[in-house]
Amino acid sequence: MESATNKVVLSGFAGADAEIKTFGTQKLAKVNLAINETYRNSDGEEVKRVQWFNLIFWNAKAELAEAQVKKGTGLTVEGRLQTRVYDGTDGKKRYAIEIVVNDVTIREREKQEAF
Numbered sequence: 609m610e611s612a613t614n615k616v617v618l619s620g621f622a623g624a625d626a627e628i629k630t631f632g633t634q635k636l637a638k639v640n641l642a643i644n645e646t647y648r649n650s651d652g653e654e655v656k657r658v659q660w661f662n663l664i665f666w667n668a669k670a671e672l673a674e675a676q677v678k679k680g681t682g683l684t685v686e687g688r689l690q691t692r693v694y695d696g697t698d699g700k701k702r703y704a705i706e707i708v709v710n711d712v713t714i715r716e717r718e719k720q721e722a723f
Contacts, residue, residue, distance in 0.1 A: 616707050618643060618661055619684040619715075626677040628670065637670035639663040639677055641685070641707075662706040664690070669709060682715030 620643035627638040641661045649655050663685060665673040677683065687709040696702045 614688040615686065616689055617684070617686050618707065620644070620661070620682075622677050622679055622681040622683060623660065624679050626665070626670075626673040628674050635667055635670040635674075637665040637673040637677070639665070639673060639683070641683060662704065663687070664706050664708045665712075666708070669712065673712075676714055684713045684715060685709045686711040 618641060620641045623640035623642045629636045629638075639662075641663050643659045643661065644656065645659060646654060646656050663683075664687075685707065687707045690706050690708050692704045692706060694702050694704070
């Protein structure tokens with residue numbers, strides 16, 4: 609059987625400061641990543657849109673995200689896709705697709721720092 613790969617690489621900007629939650633000794637940081645895209649539609653018109661992705665950082669990476677990821681911070685992340693199922697307030701099942709971050713590079717004007 610062939611092995612499967614679940615790997616995602618994205619580069620964009622944080623839509624807000626990292627949101628932090630603590631579960632006992634575990635720390636979680638959530639960040640929304642905006643990626644600007646431009647393409648031409650069937651009429652040849654240039655269309656601009658923003659794609660949003662939910663990033664999840666755990667433990668030491670969450671602590672660094674808490675300290676360094678603010679709205680507008682440039683990020684390049686590598687991670688894996690994860691689907692989470694939960695019940696909505698209306699009782700219906702909802703699905704969330706998230707990127708669990710393994711590696712991240714913070715892009716700044718004068719330096720780049722990876723953690």
